[in-house]
Amino acid sequence: MSQKHRRTQLTAQDFQFLRHSSHVAEMHEDHGFDDDNFYHEVECFDNDMDLFSNSEYPDDDASVASFASTSDGSLPPTPDGGAAKPPKAPELKKDAAASISGLNLRVKAKKFLSKNSRAVSGAVTSNGRRSVHVKQQHHAGLIWHAQAVCDDYFDLKNCTQEGQLKQRRPVPIIRASQFFADLEYTGGKWIHRAPLNGWPGLTDLEVVSITGKVKSMANFRIRRYWNNDTDQGKRPAFPENVRSCRVTLAAPKYTLDGWSADSPGHVWWFHPSDETFFHGKNIIDNFRSLEAKEGVVEATVVSHFAHRYAKAKEGVKDRIVYHSAILVEWSHGKHCTVFELAFLNGVGGWGGRSNWQEDSTSAHPKLLKNFPAHMIAPWNSTLAELRIQDVPFKNWDEFSVYLSQHEGPKGKKDHRFFDVTKIGSAPVTLACRTQPSIATYLNNYIRHNREYHEESRNCQTFAADFYRLLTGDTHVKPFHPICQILYHHHEDWFLYDPPEGDKK
Structure with a gap:
């Protein structure tokens, strides 16, 4: 029976497979590294049977060079060819069907949620939010x-x-x-x-x-x-x-809420045109200063898109690994900006490479040169950061040309993406849409929930939340049907200060 027509049942065991794979690509927001390179669980526990096994981590010299910020220039493997895009999924009610990469999966949502609730429930802190870092509560920081x-x-x-x-x-x-x-x-x-x-x-x-x-x-x-x-x-x-x-x-207490004591918030913004880099609250201060000198800049158009990662040979698992991001156009018309959520320290911990920067294949990318030393640390796949980068394109049409140039099977060319899909585009209708306001929203968002979960708190959930905020479109959901099952929108996290107990 061909894979196209095969029907199967999504069981709890299948969920573990999907949970391992559906967002594993976000070790780094734009690198589809092999599985052995993905998992660096900083939060280990004392009952680990093999405390010092490094089988999960990169062992080759090229990977070691990447950690030492001297990348060999290689990029992730690419797929051999295309695969069916996941269609816009219907509402996943008690018993719904979703076609994912050519596989017709029947999902019993109620059973799916109940059997796997422990995977996403975590412990609840005093302010009502979940926390997977139970052991950290006793100590100062990360x-x-x-x-x-x-x-x-x-x-x-x-x-x-x-x-x-x-x-x-x-x-x-x-x-x-x-x-x-x-x-x-x-x-x-x-x-x-x-x-x-x-x-x-x-x-x-x-x-x-x-x-x-x-x-x-x-x-x-x-x-x-x-x-x-x-x-x-x-x-x-x-x-x-x-x-x-x-x-x-x-680590010191402030690391729970940012990379430095004076600038809370695990969010960073890179401006390659003048090679300036800001993180946390300093992003807001910088835009306020620029606004006083150069005038108000507002977000005008937002685009929501997704892609798979270029691989040398694409397997079944690779066909459900999608990364979602947001592109915002500005009133000054000089450039656009890419917004995304991914693993904490995923760029600083992997040689400063980013698919949104043309020089990401160089030994010393421009982004790495501008990374503050205190942000270069091993990545943590249980916590999230927001990554924001300006790109030298005035609108989606110009940006899509860049995506097309780097889209395709992995080979001799610098291919980085596969199956790029534009999910939606609309004018920004949010009343307060200046750059300082946008920076404030993002800082609030990441400080309300710093966790990363492959199935419920990831790049796709952030992209959906941010698009809903900017456009007022309440029908937007994460791109992949699996993510839609556990999705709860949180535009409110953008609009309100984090709980008092979290402020530094």
Whole structure:
């Protein structure tokens, strides 16, 4: 039976497959890296059976070079050919059909939601929002994990031929003698000041705990060797009779809400024309300053689009991996701007490459040169950031030419996109649509919910929310039928300040 006419049942097991794949491409908003390069779950837990396995992470030298911000210029694999676009899905009621990439999937929505509610429910904080970072509530800021290894440790996965540890690994790795010697005791905390494993964004980290795997009669168990709650005043040390251990670290408190203490908000805006870069609240301040000097600039037209990622060989899973973004045209008519949501630190943690910049294949992209050092850190696939980049096109027609030039099967050409689809376009009807206002909306949005979920909080849900806000079109939904099932629109997040408890 041909794939085109095959009918199947979407089960809970299928959901896990879709959950793993439908938005995995957003490790980086515009790179379709192979699966082994995607998952860097910074939030690990003490019951992990294999604390230090790097099988999920890139091991090749090119990938290591990318983390070291010296990209070899390669871009993600591309598909061999086209695939059917997912049609505009009907309302997915109790029993609805949705055709996805040629596969006719019958979705029992009620069962789908109930069986997988745990995947998206999370814990609820005092302000009523979900939080997957339950363990972070006790500590100051974002939680990171590093691997401390003995001085004679050698593994080509993490070491050069000369035996030096590779820099900027997705799970930071450091010699135990160096790490523990660098600790300083201040304010009742043990702090590691220097950049961890060459990551400039991992500084001033508080040691929370030290754990390791020890062999038991049947298997391995996790042993906690040091904890800042019970061992206060006692200097952390490398455990005896082990070759490696996991060090749990907490970043400063402000990292929960931004990259710097004076500019909250995990959102950044890059202006390649004059090579200026702003993040968080500083974006708003910059536009207010420009407005005072050059006059008011307003959003005029918004376009909603989606695409798959160029791959050398496209499988079934690749046909449901769509990235959605928003293009906004401005009253000054000088350029447009692309807006999108994706993994936290996905650009700074991957060599500063972006498909919206022409030079993304160069060894040192312009975007990376303008990235602040404190924003260069491993990516986190459980948290989100908003990425905004000006592009040198005056309208959608000019921008679509750029998309067409980079669309097609992966080969010798610089193909980046596949199956580009314009979902909608309309005049911006929002009353307050100046650049400072737009920047304020975006900062509010990301601070209301900083999480990233592949199935319910991703690039497609943001694009739908933003398009609804700018146009007033209440019928807009995420592009893919799978995302539509769990979608709850949140234009309100743009319009209101974040809860008082989250303000810095």
